[in-house]
Amino acid sequence: MTDPVQDPVRFIDERTAGAALLRRGLRYLFPDHWSFLLGEVALYSFIVLIGTGIYLALFFDPSTAKTVYHGPYTPLDGQTMSAAFKSVVDISFAYKAGLLIRQTHHWAADVFVASMVIHLTRVFFTGAFRKPRELTWIIGLLMLFTAFLEGYLGYSLVDDLLSGMGLAIGYGVGLSIPVIGGPMTLSLFGAPFPGKPELWSRMYIAHVLLIPILLAVLITIHLALVMARHHTQFRQSRRHTERRIVGVPLFPGQTPRSLALVFFVAAVLFLLGGLVQINPIWQWGPFEPWLGTNGAQPDWYLGWLIGALRLMPSFDLTIGHFTLVPNPFWGGALFPLVVLGLLAAFPWIERRLTGDRTTHNLLDRPRDAPNRTAFGVAFLTWVFLIFAFGAADRIFVLLGLSYNTQLYIFRIGIWVVPLALFFGVRRVCRELQASDRIEEVREQAEHEAEEDRGAVAGAPAQPAG
């Protein structure tokens, strides 16, 4: 008798001896909590990025060769531009569905990074990064920062006015790195800005091959590490303990849920790509080093860097006439490195401060760790305020609050507000903990009162355990 499932399984197992592993994998347990889906959203955005990216690579021309545009978008007719820019204008206007795929790719990149950041905050505030999952945390951080670079390269390749300004800033930040900045940046660009034509070959191979492979490897390690140690879980019932995990098995329970999320993420991204315009490069026009425009903003995930560059007071570190550290280093390089370093070291910092070296499978609620939660809120607020200042020129246009006033408010606010929040949040956490304890005592007392009444009524006491 043939069985349409067992026969192919037997075929595979006879050739790989993998049935035991697959059997276990299909019953891998997923704890049931919505916040565990945030990482999955990032993963599925990445899949959409790969798919749409392959399509775009069929049309994109990574070349700075000058060409004159004659195409369907008449306002640019007769303009001299790079072949790279022209090919992206053509993707948007001269190929059917090209604009949909291009906009979906751009939206997917924004959602990819956004879901990673939200996932990171969830992991941080629940203490999921603690032993034994510190490596998963580090890999996740590396992925996030690799994604920043990948996104930056992606929109820089287009060679429109905004991306050219962004590339110039990248060049300036690169040059500002002490000692090695000049030679390193000059080598990468091949020549002083805007660099040699080879720069485009280098950015292209990095954007479409090297970094995607790096991201895919990091994702694989990240998921392998998660599965090796199993998911963390909230203390939702008495069954959830440090030693036993409670959850829905991958098959059949979790499979349709995750598949539904794949399609839901893809649906939202394609709807955004179709309905909400993003990066209309034909309005910016081609880039030349002597051109710039007011009100330029990068993609959201680089907003914190432009904010830091703008907030920094005019200050180069020099000894006499010798320049040690030019200004863009502080906001453009040191600031993100401090953020990355602090987050990466946090599991060990917390361990040193609390002396807690044990293994944790149960998650904290934010109130369970008042110091961590308070630090997290303060730290995120610090980064967010710097991010917000990156839009100070837009805030001026919207609210009329002068750029200069904002500059001074923010220069003080980015230190004062997080500090105040640290103490405020810690206090709220402690009070929530206290009310939890009162609630516990009350419940216990009610429980005991119930038992007493039972005993009085003459029911035989149950043996303990």
Place this chain on the structure above:
Amino acid sequence: MRPWRWLVALLTLLTGRLFRRRSSDGSGGDEQRIVPEGPPERRAENLVLVLLGIAVLFAIGFVVTYAEFGVSKLPNELLGITLGGCLLFIALALTVVGRGLVVTEELDEDYPQEHPEEQREIAEMVHESGSRITRKRLLISAGAATGGALGLAALTPALSIGPVWDTGPLDRTPWRHGVRLVDEQGHPISAGDVEEQTFYTAFPEGSNPEEIGSSLVLIRVDTTKLKLPEGRASWAPEGILAYSKICTHAGCAVALYRKPTFPVLEPQDALVCPCHYSTFDPFTGGTVTYGPAGRPLPQLPLEIDADGNLRAAGNFSQRVGPSWWNVRSRPTND
């Protein structure tokens, strides 16, 4: 004879049914199943079928939209709605499957434990593996040195990507004494055409305008307001000033000219970079008056030739573009 045959046939059928039912009862018991049984849900099944049907319609709609419209008239919104709608209804169908059709079990199992025995054994294996080697440290050093040498050799071709330690290209600009200023179309710029209260972009004649040291901002100011640094008295003939257009902060173009609309109250004319709002004072030789830039905007000395056109009277006052290690102590421009 006939009725008897009928009877046998009926009995066989009945016993067969009974046996089948009994055997199915035996294998269907909850103890032997892996995935527990759940009640059928005809309504959920119907809903899934409807949702999948709608998804198919959207997919067809996408194909039809693609085929029906010409490339210039193709509505991107319709493409997005049809493809996104198809994906959305598949997601909804899968949600119904997950919530209503698939058995949802909540199981528990032990978290994986550490393996102290294996840890110890691995360490022991490694320690014991070198029992025949007497000069362990020497061999390990030799191995490490070979690895390092091979790594160095493998990295050597990477040196071809750039000038590596030579930062000389950062110092060079196309400006020399006598080079004519031209506009974007390559036409020489006559001093008489440069007006006050606005700014112009200029390039060196015959050079690549894209080079970072090429582009200039050109303005004319009232000579009585000029407070140029010492030694630059002759750099601004008729009050015409030229500065590098590349910001010394992060390399964007200094593309904004701040012109006071009510000079009594507002700050005076300035050159502003829109990236991080570094602001430079053209009257005092490009000094930074606001924003993060650390160095003044480099000034180019100008002269007016016999035809009345603007020419460079030398190279910039200092290095052009964003700063780097030791930028201020580079040898002086020629």
